[in-house]
Amino acid sequence: LLMSDEDCLCAVFPGIAGVRERTLIAVKPDGVQRRLVGQIMQRFEQRGFKLVGLKMLKASDDLLSQHYRDLQKKPFYPNLLRYMTSGPLVVMVWEGHNVVRTSRLMVGDTNPAEAHPGTVRGDFSIHISRNVVHASDSVEGAQREIQLWFSRKDLMDWDSCDHSSTYQ
Ligand SMILES: Nc1ncnc2c1ncn2[C@@H]1O[C@H](COP(=O)(O)OP(=O)(O)OP(=O)(O)O)[C@@H](O)[C@H]1O
Numbered sequence: 001l002l003m004s005d006e007d008c009l010c011a012v013f014p015g016i017a018g019v020r021e022r023t024l025i026a027v028k029p030d031g032v033q034r035r036l037v038g039q040i041m042q043r044f045e046q047r048g049f050k051l052v053g054l055k056m057l058k059a060s061d062d063l064l065s066q067h068y069r070d071l072q073k074k075p076f077y078p079n080l081l082r083y084m085t086s087g088p089l090v091v092m093v094w095e096g097h098n099v100v101r102t103s104r105l106m107v108g109d110t111n112p113a114e115a116h117p118g119t120v121r122g123d124f125s126i127h128i129s130r131n132v133v134h135a136s137d138s139v140e141g142a143q144r145e146i147q148l149w150f151s152r153k154d155l156m157d158w159d160s161c162d163h164s165s166t167y168q
C-alpha cells in the first residue's frame, strides 16, 4: 500500500492547513559557545517538528540590523549587536503545525528571569542580554526572517522514508 503524503499527514494532524508553517530559530553565540546546540535541536525534534534548514555563520551588522530592525532605537541595541556578533550562530528553520507559537512557548520569556523552567531560556540562561536563542514571534515575522537568512534553495522539502513501500 502506497500512502500519499496527505494521507500520512492527515492521520497525524487534524487540520492540514497549518502543517507547513515554518519558523526561524537561531542559537545565539552564547548558546554555541556553551555547547548547547545539540540539546536545543533535540527539543524541537522530540516535540515533532521537522528541520528544513540549517546553517552556521557569523552574522554581519547589516544582516542583524535588518533582522532586528524594530529594535534599532532601543538603548540596548549596540550591546545586542555586539552580543550577536561575538561568535557564530546556528540558524535553523523548523516546520510543523503551529510551530511559531509552540516554539515561542518552548523558548520562554525574553527575560530569562521570567522564563519558566522547562523552557530553553528558563533552563539555560539567567540574564536578558545572554538569552541563548532567537525564535520568530509571528507567522509574518517568521516569513520575513526566513527570507533574510536563507535562500530558497537551502530550504529542504522532505518526507519521512519510514514506509515499507519505500524500502529497496
Ligand atoms: N532590556 C534589555 N536589555 C538587554 N537586552 C535586551 C533587552 N531587551 C531585549 N534584549 C535583547 O534583545 C533581544 C531582542 O529582544 P526581543 O524583544 O525581540 O526579544 P525576543 O523576541 O524574546 O528575542 P529574539 O528576538 O532574540 O528571539 C532579546 O532576546 C535580548 O537578547
Ligand SMILES: O=c1ccn([C@@H]2O[C@H](COP(=O)(O)OP(=O)(O)O)[C@@H](O)[C@H]2O)c(=O)[nH]1
Pocket: 071, 076, 080, 109, 110, 111, 128, 129, 130, 131, 133, 134, 135, 137
Ligand atoms: O531589554 C532587552 C530586550 C531584548 N534584548 C535582546 O534582544 C533580543 C530580541 O528582543 P525581542 O523583543 O525580539 O525578544 P525575543 O523575541 O528574543 O524574545 C532578545 O532576545 C535579547 O537578546 C535585550 O538584550 N534587552
Ligand SMILES: [Mg+2]
Pocket: 135, 137
Ligand atoms: Mg524578538
